[in-house]
Amino acid sequence: MKAFETLPRIALVGNPNSGKSSLFNLLTGLRQNVANLPGVTVDVKKGTAIWDDKKYQIIDLPGMYSVFPNSADERIPIDILTNPNHHLHPDLVVYVIDSTQIERHLLLATQIIDMGFKAIIALNMIDLADDRGMFIDTQAIEHYLHCPVIKISSRELQGIDQLKSTIDRRIETEYSVIQKSIYTLTEIEKCVANKLDSEQNNSIYFKKILAHHYKWLSFIREDEKKEIEKVNLQCGFNDIQLQVHETMERYNAFLPIVKSAVKYKKDPSQSITDTIDKVITHRILGPIIFFSIMLLVFQAVYAWASVPMDLIESGFALFGDTLTKYLPTNWISDLLVNGVLAGLSGVLVFIPQIAILFLLIAILEESGYMSRVVFMFDGIMQKFGMNGRSIISLISSGACAIPAIMATRTINNPKERLITILASPLISCSARLPVYAVLVGFVVPNSINYGPFNAQGLVFSGLYFLGILGALFFAFVLKLFIKTEGQSYLMMELPEYKKPLFKNIYTDVFEKVKSFLIGAGKIIMIISMVLWVGASFGPSKGMENARINAQKLSTLHQYSVKQSQQLEKSMLIEASYIGVIGKWIEPAIKPLGYDWKIGIALLTSFAAREVFVGTMATLYSLDSGTSEQTLRQKMNSELKPNGEKRYDPATSLSLLIFYVFALQCMSTLAIVRKETGTWKWPIFQFFAMGAMAYFGALMVYQLMS
Amino acid sequence: MKTLNDLRPGEEAFIQEIDLNIFACKFLSFGLMPRTKVHMVRLSPLGDAYYIKLGALHLAIRKSEASSIKIVDV
Numbered sequence: 001m002k003a004f005e006t007l008p009r010i011a012l013v014g015n016p017n018s019g020k021s022s023l024f025n026l027l028t029g030l031r032q033n034v035a036n037l038p039g040v041t042v043d044v045k046k047g048t049a050i051w052d053d054k055k056y057q058i059i060d061l062p063g064m065y066s067v068f069p070n071s072a073d074e075r076i077p078i079d080i081l082t083n084p085n086h087h088l089h090p091d092l093v094v095y096v097i098d099s100t101q102i103e104r105h106l107l108l109a110t111q112i113i114d115m116g117f118k119a120i121i122a123l124n125m126i127d128l129a130d131d132r133g134m135f136i137d138t139q140a141i142e143h144y145l146h147c148p149v150i151k152i153s154s155r156e157l158q159g160i161d162q163l164k165s166t167i168d169r170r171i172e173t174e175y176s177v178i179q180k181s182i183y184t185l186t187e188i189e190k191c192v193a194n195k196l197d198s199e200q201n202n203s204i205y206f207k208k209i210l211a212h213h214y215k216w217l218s219f220i221r222e223d224e225k226k227e228i229e230k231v232n233l234q235c236g237f238n239d240i241q242l243q244v245h246e247t248m249e250r251y252n253a254f255l256p257i258v259k260s261a262v263k264y265k266k267d268p269s270q271s272i273t274d275t276i277d278k279v280i281t282h283r284i285l286g287p288i289i290f291f292s293i294m295l296l297v298f299q300a301v302y303a304w305a306s307v308p309m310d311l312i313e314s315g316f317a318l319f320g321d322t323l324t325k326y327l328p329t330n331w332i333s334d335l336l337v338n339g340v341l342a343g344l345s346g347v348l349v350f351i352p353q354i355a356i357l358f359l360l361i362a363i364l365e366e367s368g369y370m371s372r373v374v375f376m377f378d379g380i381m382q383k384f385g386m387n388g389r390s391i392i393s394l395i396s397s398g399a400c401a402i403p404a405i406m407a408t409r410t411i412n413n414p415k416e417r418l419i420t421i422l423a424s425p426l427i428s429c430s431a432r433l434p435v436y437a438v439l440v441g442f443v444v445p446n447s448i449n450y451g452p453f454n455a456q457g458l459v460f461s462g463l464y465f466l467g468i469l470g471a472l473f474f475a476f477v478l479k480l481f482i483k484t485e486g487q488s489y490l491m492m493e494l495p496e497y498k499k500p501l502f503k504n505i506y507t508d509v510f511e512k513v514k515s516f517l518i519g520a521g522k523i524i525m526i527i528s529m530v531l532w533v534g535a536s537f538g539p540s541k542g543m544e545n546a547r548i549n550a551q552k553l554s555t556l557h558q559y560s561v562k563q564s565q566q567l568e569k570s571m572l573i574e575a576s577y578i579g580v581i582g583k584w585i586e587p588a589i590k591p592l593g594y595d596w597k598i599g600i601a602l603l604t605s606f607a608a609r610e611v612f613v614g615t616m617a618t619l620y621s622l623d624s625g626t627s628e629q630t631l632r633q634k635m636n637s638e639l640k641p642n643g644e645k646r647y648d649p650a651t652s653l654s655l656l657i658f659y660v661f662a663l664q665c666m667s668t669l670a671i672v673r674k675e676t677g678t679w680k681w682p683i684f685q686f687f688a689m690g691a692m693a694y695f696g697a698l699m700v701y702q703l704m705s
Numbered sequence: 706m707k708t709l710n711d712l713r714p715g716e717e718a719f720i721q722e723i724d725l726n727i728f729a730c731k732f733l734s735f736g737l738m739p740r741t742k743v744h745m746v747r748l749s750p751l752g753d754a755y756y757i758k759l760g761a762l763h764l765a766i767r768k769s770e771a772s773s774i775k776i777v778d779v
Contacts (some may be wrong), residue, residue, distance in 0.1 A: 065734035070727065102764060104736045241727060247733040268761040274746075277763070377764035379753025490733055490754055491770055494763035513752045 004048065006173050009057045011090035013112055014079065015105050016063030017495040018096045019124040022154040022197065024060040032507075034515065035059070035088060042073035043063050043409065044080075046088065051164050056171075059088050065104075070413050070489060074218060082209060083219040092171050093117040094163070099129040099136060099151070100268070100496070103258050109145065110250050114181040116203035118173075119147045120166055126151040126158060127140055127464050128496075133265030140261035144254065145182070145351055155501055181205045183250055190243060201234060211237055230252045270700045273368075273496045281372050290373060294395045295344050295362050301353050301399035309351040316345035334365065334536060343528035346608065347521040350402050350588035350667065354516055357396055357403040362508040365410065366500035371492060378490050384472055385479025386423075387416040388490075394471065397427035398464075401668045402520070405675055413488050419478045421675060422685050424472035425668050427661060428464045431609040434661050436463055438613055442652035459656075466660050470692060516671070523670035526610055531578075538576035546575035562692070570619055578603050592658065592694070593651035593701040595640075602664070609664045650704035656699040662693035707772035707778075709755070712745035717779050719743070724773035735764060737774060 012020045013673075023043060024032070031045030045060040061077040069075045080088045093112055097105040103124070113119055123129075123136060138149040148166050152159035176404065181204060193207040214220050214228040255582035279285055320337040327333035364370050374388030381390050388413045396404040404424045411417040426435075440456050448455035537543070550571045554564035573579050589599055597619050605612035613631065620634045638646040663669065663686045672682040712718055720741050723729050736759050737743070742752040755771055757764050 050728040066730060068730040068734075104762070107734055184768050233706065240727065241730065243730045244723075244725060248728055248738065251733070251738060264729065269758070271761065273763065275744075277756070281747065281749075281756060283748065287750050371765070375756060376750050377756055378765075378767065379749060379751045382753075487727065489728060489731065489770060490765055492765050493729065493735070494756070496763075531757065604759055 005087070007055050007057045008092065009088070009090045010092045010094055010167065010171075011059040011061050011081070011088070012096055012166045012435070013061050013081075013093050013108070014063060014096035015065055015101075015108065016100070017493055018063065018098045018105060020060060020063065020096045022123065022504055023094075023096055023122070023152075024058060025060050025503055026154050026160065027156075029130060030507065030510065031512075032058075033148055034511070039650050042412070044076065044088065052168075054168055056167070059090060061088075064108065066108050067115070067245065068212065068247075070487075071412055073412050075213075078209075078213060079216075079218050081112075082180075082206070082213070082217060085219065087275050089698040092167065094122055094167070095119055096122045096124050097124050099123045100132060100134065102136065102262060103255065106141075106254050107247065107250055107257065110182045110254060110456070113147060113203075114183055114203060114205035115209060116206050118170060118175040120170055121145060121147060121149040122163060123149060123151045124154055127153040127156045130264075132268055132271075133330045134268065135263045135265070140257065144257050145172045145194060154190060155498075164269070170473075172409070182253070183246060186242070186245065188237055189246075192237050193229055195235070196391075212239055212243065240247075249645070252562070258549075263369060264356050271496060273494075277372070277494070280369070281375060286376050290376065293364070294392075297357070297392075297396060297399060298502055300360060301357050301396060303405070304344070305352040305356050305507060308392045308492075309349050312349050312352070313345060316348075317343055324484045331536065335532065336538070338527050340525075342532070343525040343542075346528055346667070347517065347524050350400070350515055350516065353400050354403045354406065356514055357407065358509045358512045359505060361392065361407055363500045364496065364506040365506055368495045368497045370410070371494045374490070374492065375494060381416075382488070384423075384475040385416060385482070386415060387411045387420070388415065390420040391657055393424050394427055397424040397429060397471075400429050400431070401425040401427070401665070401673050402516070403512075405668070405671050406516065408675065415482050415484050416488065418482060418676065418681065419475050421672055422469040422478055422681065422688075423475040423687070425663055426467055426474055426661065426689065428467040429609075431665065432463075432659055435612045436460060436656060437655050438616070438632060438635075442636070442647040443649050443656065447557075456469050463656060463660050470661055474688070496556035515674075519668035519674035522585060523673060524667050527666040527670070531604060532628070534578040534581070535573055535604060538572075538580060542580070544577040545573060546571040563692060566618075573600065573615075573618055574600065591701065592697045593654045593705065595646065598655065602658075602662075606666055608667065612659075612664075648705075650701050653704065654701035657700050658693045658697040661689055661696055663689040706775050709745075709757070709766070709774040709776055710745065710768060712743075712776065714745055714747045717744045718776040719779060720774055721777045722775040724775070726773055728770060728773065732770075732774065732775055735759070736762060737764075742779070743774075743776065 012024055014020045024047065027049040028047030030044050035044040035046045039699040042062050044062060047058050047060075049056045049058045061074055064074045065682070067078060069078055080086045081090075085088060095109045095112055096108065106152050109119075109121060121141070123138065129136065136151070136625050138151060142149045148170065150159055150166055152163050155161070183205065185204060185208060189208050190204070192211045193204045196207045196210060196229070210217070210220070211228060211232055214225050220228070221512065280289060295446050320341045323337050323341070324333065327336070370389065370392075373391065373519075376388065377391050378388040381388055393404040393407050396407060402576075406419050408417045408420045440459050443459055444455040446456055447456070450458065451512060498503050546569060550564065550568035553559075556569055559567065579600055581595075582603055583598050586594075586596045589602070594602075600619060601612050601615040604615040616635065617631050620631065635647050636645070669682040669686060672685060673679055676682070706721075707718070720737060720739055721742055722739060723732050723737065732738070741759055745773055746756040748755060752767055754767050759765060
C-alpha cells in the first residue's frame with residue numbers, strides 16, 4: 001500500500017456554503033483528520049478517499065470568495081495554493097459551486113483555472129436548483145472554462161459516480177500550465193509578471209497573484225520579497241485598484257455566458273427563506289427566539305449531560321474502589337487509583353457536555369441559523385471586541401468553558417476569537433456551583449428574606465451576575481490591548497435554510513470529541529498526576545511524624561478504625577508537598593482572610609473547582625462521601641486562633657469572590673493551550689484572572705472585617 | 706450622493722459605485738457591483754447592521770460597511 005503522502009492530492013476549493021464539507025465527508029467518510037499547520041487556527045481537514053482500486057488524498061480548504069482575501073483564515077488556502085512545495089498543494093482542484101448561486105461562484109473558479117490548476121467544476125446542490133426550476137447548460141460552461149463541469153448533489157448523492165470517474169481520468173491526463181488566461185492582463189500586470197523570474201513553470205496569472213500577496217505569503221524569502229517590491233514599483237503596480245479591475249473584468253466576461261447558459265422557469269428571488277427570516281430575524285421576535293433556543297441548549301448541556309457524567313464518575317469510582325480492595329496497599333496502587341484513574345475520569349467526564357453542545361451547535365450551523373445569530377448580535381458583541389458567534393460561547397460557558405472554548409473555532413477573526421476564548425471562563429460554570437453551595441450559607445443565613453427574595457438566592461444570582469460582568473469587562477479591556485490583524489468586517493451571506501444532514505453533524509461531533517481527547521486530554525492527565533504526587537508525597541520526616549501523631553491521637557481518643565484512617569489522611573495531606581506549599585503561601589492569602597487549610601484547598605481545586613469540597617472534607621477528617629450539610633457543620637465550628645469563627649461572612653464572601661474570578665481549572669488551561677496553539681495565552685489568562693480574584697477577594701475581606 | 710445607509714426597509718435601489726478601499730473586492734465577490742439592484746429588507750435588532758437582498762442572495766452588512774456603497778434610485 002502506498003504511503004498517504006505519495007497519493008495524488010485533490011483539493012476541494014469553493015465559496016463558504018458551497019457544500020464542500022458535505023462532499024468531503026461523502027468522499028472520505030471518517031478517514032479524515034485536521035491537517036497539522038503550525039500557527040493556523042482554522043481547521044484544514046484532510047482525508048483519504050478510496051473507490052474501485054484508486055486511493056486519493058482529499059484536502060478540504062477553508063472557503064473563500066476570491067483570491068483576494070480579507071482575513072487571516074482566508075489567506076490560508078491562498079498560501080497553500082500558491083506554494084508548490086506545500087505538503088497540501090493539490091495535483092487537482094475540484095471546484096465546488098452552489099448551483100443556485102452560480103453567477104457569483106464562477107468568479108473564483110476562473111481565478112483558480114487561470115492560476116494553472118488542473119480543475120473539475122462540481123455544480124453542487126443541483127437538486128435545489130432543479131426544485132427552483134433552474135436549468136444549467138453545462139456544455140456552455142465547460143466550453144467557456146475549458147474544464148469538465150459535472151452536476152452533483154452531495155446531499156441527494158447525485159452525480160457522485162460521474163465525479164469520481166472524471167477525477168480518475170483527469171488526474172491521469174497530462175496537463176501543461178496554460179499561458180493564456182481567461183482574464184486578459186493589463187499592461188502593468190504583464191510588466192510585473194514578465195519581470196518576475198520563477199523557477200517553476202507558472203502561469204502568467206499565477207505570477208500576478210504573487211505580486212499581490214508577496215508580503216504575507218509564508219514561503220517567499222525576504223530577498224524575494226525585496227525583489228517583488230522593486231518590480232511592483234518599477235511597473236507602477238497598484239494592488240487594490242488592480243484587484244477591483246480584475247474582478248470587474250471577470251464578471252463582465254462571464255455574466256453574459258451565464259445569462260445564456262442558465263434558464264429559470266420561475267422567479268428565483270422569492271424563497272421559503274424569506275418567509276422564515278421575517279420571523280427569525282425580526283427585530284423583537286428574533287432575539288426572543290434566540291434566547292429561547294439558548295435556554296434549551298443551556299438546559300441540555302447543564303442537565304441532560306449530567307446523567308452520563310454521573311455514570312462516568314460513579315463508574316470510575318466503583319472501579320477504583322474495587323481495585324483498592326484487591327490490590328496491595330502501596331503507592332503503586334494509589335497512583336493507579338487516585339492518579340491515573342482519577343485523571344482519566346477527569347478527562348472522559350467532559351465528553352457528554354462536548355458531544356451534546358456540538359450536536360446542537362452543528363444543527364444550528366448546518367441549518368443556516370447561526371449566520372442569523374451573527375447578524376442579530378454582531379453590533380453589541382463588537383463593542384466588547386467579540387463577534388456575533390461569541391454569544392454562543394459565552395452562554396455555553398455557564399455550563400462549562402471547555403466546549404464553549406472549542407465552539408469559538410467558527411469565529412473567523414483571530415482577535416475576536418481570542419477575546420472570546422479569554423473571557424468565556426469568567427462566566428460561572430457548573431463546577432463552581434458546589435463551592436458556592438457550601439460557602440453561601442456562611443455569608444447569609446437561609447432564613448433571611450427580602451420581600452419575595454431569599455437572601456441566599458440573591459447572593460447566588462449576584463455571583464453569577466458578577467461573572468458575566470467580569471467577562472464583559474475583561475473582554476472590553478482586552479479589545480483595547482490586543483493588536484488587530486486586518487480590519488474586522490461583518491459582510492456575509494445568510495444562506496438558504498436547509499435540513500441538517502445527519503452525516504455532517506455526526507462527523508463534526510466525532511471530530512470535536514476526538515480533538516479534545518487528543519489535544520487537551522494528555523495535558524489534563526499530566527497535571528492531575530502532578531497534583532497526585534503533590535498530595536501523596538512530602539518531606540519524609542514530616543510524613544513519618546504525621547503518621548505517628550495520627551496513631552497516637554487515635555489511641556488517645558480511642559477512635560474507630562474508620563475515624564483513625566480519616567485522621568491520618570487529613571494529617572498526611574497537611575504534611576505533603578501541597579500541604580507545605582499551602583502553609584508557605586499562608587502569608588500571601590492571610591489578607592484575604594484565609595488560613596493554610598483554605599490554601600491547600602485552593603491548590604488542589606486547581607484540578608477542578610468542585611475538588612474544593614472534597615479537599616475540605618479530607619482536611620476536616622470527614623469521609624469523602626460526606627453530605628454538604630455535615631461538612632458545613634464542621635466548617636462552621638472551625639475557629640480562628642482568636643476564638644472567632646473561621647468562616648465568618650467576610651472570609652466566606654472573600655472566598656466566593658475568589659472562586660468567581662480565579663481560573664481554578666486545569667482543563668480550561670489545557671483547552672486554551674490547544675485552541676490558541678501556545679502556552680502564552682493560558683498563562684496570561686491564569687494570571688489575569690488570578691489577579692482579579694486576588695484583588696477582588698482582598699477588597700471584600702478588608703471592607704467587611 | 707446617497708449611500709446604502711439612506712435606504713429604508715422595503716426600498717430598492719441600483720448600486721452606482723463602490724468606494725475603492727480594502728473591502729471593495731469583498732463587496733464585488735458577493736455580487737455587490739455597479740448596476741445591480743439591491744433590496745433593503747430589514748435592520749438588525751439594535752439597528753447596527755442591515756439584512757439586504759441581491760436577487761436570490763441574502764446578505765448581512767454593517768452600517769459602516771454600507772456607507773462605502775453609493776446608490777441611485779430605481
